[in-house]
Amino acid sequence: MSSLSTPDTPNPLGTPAADVRRSASAASHAAAVKRRERAAQWHLLFIAVVVLGPLVIYPLVRLVLLSLTGPHGLSLHAYSAFFGNxxxxxxxxxxxxxxxxxxxxxxxxxxxxxxxxxxxxxxxxxxxxxxxxxxxxxxxxxxxxxxxxxxxxxxxxxxxxxxxxxxxxxxxxxxxxxxxxxxxxxxxxxxxxxxxxxxxxxxxxxxxxxxxxxxxxxxxxxxxxxxxxxxxxxxxxxxxxxxxxxxxxxxxxxxxxxxxxxxxxxxxxxxxxxxxxxxxxxxxxxxxxxxxxxxxxxxxxxxxxxxxxxxxxx
Known part of the structure; x- marks a missing residue:
């Protein structure tokens, strides 16, 4: 029989070197995924702070705080006046x-x-x-x-x-x-x-x-x-x-x-x-x-x- 079919032929995928290469590739892929996730999080934070912050979040927060403002600080007086009308x-x-x-x-x-x-x-x-x-x-x-x-x-x-x-x-x-x-x-x-x-x-x-x-x-x-x-x-x-x-x-x-x-x-x-x-x-x-x-x-x-x-x- 040909030497290619001998059961004693070592499997290249089973060698320690192949295992090391697979581990290194998996680690590199995981590191790339983490980098992309961190970049996406930074992009989201940038959009929230630079775009949504002054245009959406800040006006809404100011609106809620204004509705809770009374003569002597925080109060539900505005809601009482609104629903009491x-x-x-x-x-x-x-x-x-x-x-x-x-x-x-x-x-x-x-x-x-x-x-x-x-x-x-x-x-x-x-x-x-x-x-x-x-x-x-x-x-x-x-x-x-x-x-x-x-x-x-x-x-x-x-x-x-x-x-x-x-x-x-x-x-x-x-x-x-x-x-x-x-x-x-x-x-x-x-x-x-x-x-x-x-x-x-x-x-x-x-x-x-x-x-x-x-x-x-x-x-x-x-x-x-x-x-x-x-x-x-x-x-x-x-x-x-x-x-x-x-x-x-x-x-x-x-x-x-x-x-x-x-x-x-x-x-x-x-x-x-x-x-x-x-x-x-x-x-x-x-x-x-x-x-x-x-x-x-x-x-x-x-x-x-x-x-x-x-x-x-x-």
């Missing part, structure tokens, strides 16, 4: 009413538009999708002014209807109040729901939908029994994002809100600029910040589940 419950109620009405209608409209664009494509659907993507870059107060120019009492549509039907007064006079605010927020925030919903629809297995249709399922049954259970994480993420952005909306409220429509952002602004009561304004801002962070945490959780579901689908 008899108008506060009405302000929070108005805020929640506008939030659920606007964000709810915007979410329904966004899901309906996404369903139409994805499942019933028509000529120009791609252009509409691109426009909706561009629409989210517009400032919200621009939408409010556009609605005023169109549907205000002196807007082009209102004046046109007045002249067409020979009316004594403009027929449209609803923008400066709850109706105008809800309309503007629905128009502005519906596209924020369209994009996540379209992305969620894109991960669907079309064969499941076709199989359900071939078995005689109606369109509504396919929508609620097949599409919705699979696409709900993306729809939920877009809906929560819509609620989060609507909660923090200020430009539309400032343009279209009347003197009787006081929401939490407007109340905080009035406390800081009109009443010059900065601690009470800071207390309201902290309350609003907690609400926003709660919605954001829920959004992150649902979005993480959406990403995991997309990974499992592939």
């Amino acid at each position: 008899p108008e506060t419950s009405g302000v929070i109620g108005t805020t929640l009413w506008i939030l659920f009405a606007s964000a709810g209608l915007a979410s329904l409209l966004g899901v309906a538009l996404a369903s139409l664009l994805f499942f019933k494509p028509f000529p120009g659907a791609r252009m509409i999708t691109r426009f909706l993507e561009l629409f989210v870059a517009f400032p919200s107060f621009l939408v409010a002014f556009t609605l005023i120019f169109l549907y205000g009492s002196q807007g082009s549509v209102s004046i046109g209807l007045q002249r067409l039907f020979h009316l004594q007064a403009p027929p449209l006079d609803f923008l400066f109040g709850v109706g105008g605010v809800i309309l503007a927020e629905v128009v502005f925030y519906a596209p924020f729901v369209v994009r996540p919903t379209l992305a969620s629809f894109a991960t669907l297995d079309i064969r499941l939908i076709e199989a359900a249709r071939s078995l005689g399922a109606s369109g509504w049954m396919v929508a609620f029994k097949v599409i919705l259970p699979l696409a709900w994480p993306g729809i939920a993420a877009g809906t929560i994002l819509c609620f989060l952005l609507t909660l923090n909306e200020f430009g539309i409220l400032l343009v279209l809100g009347s003197a009787h429509l006081i929401t939490l952002p407007v109340a905080i602004y009035s406390s800081a600029t009109v009443d010059l009561d900065l601690p009470t304004a800071a207390a309201g801002a902290v309350v609003m910040l907690i609400m926003s962070l709660s919605l954001y945490a829920l959004y992150r959780q649902v979005n993480r589940r959406k990403v995991k579901g997309a990974g499992y689908g592939r």
Whole structure:
């Protein structure tokens, strides 16, 4: 037999020299990993100190400290003044009413538009999708002014209807109040729901939908029994994002809100600029910040589940 097949031939991988080389390679790799981890930690610390520190962390800390500042040092007086104000419950109620009405209608409209664009494509659907993507870059107060120019009492549509039907007064006079605010927020925030919903629809297995249709399922049954259970994480993420952005909306409220429509952002602004009561304004801002962070945490959780579901689908 050849000497290559002799059982007495030493195994090069089993020699002490090979073991030493493997140990040295493993140690070098571990040292490189530690260096990368330390570099990443230093980069994170640099970003936290240089970027997030002056722009995010310091203002938030100052806001919390200001809300805890009383006449004689640290105190909860600002929170007592905020929650003890008899108008506060009405302000929070108005805020929640506008939030659920606007964000709810915007979410329904966004899901309906996404369903139409994805499942019933028509000529120009791609252009509409691109426009909706561009629409989210517009400032919200621009939408409010556009609605005023169109549907205000002196807007082009209102004046046109007045002249067409020979009316004594403009027929449209609803923008400066709850109706105008809800309309503007629905128009502005519906596209924020369209994009996540379209992305969620894109991960669907079309064969499941076709199989359900071939078995005689109606369109509504396919929508609620097949599409919705699979696409709900993306729809939920877009809906929560819509609620989060609507909660923090200020430009539309400032343009279209009347003197009787006081929401939490407007109340905080009035406390800081009109009443010059900065601690009470800071207390309201902290309350609003907690609400926003709660919605954001829920959004992150649902979005993480959406990403995991997309990974499992592939």
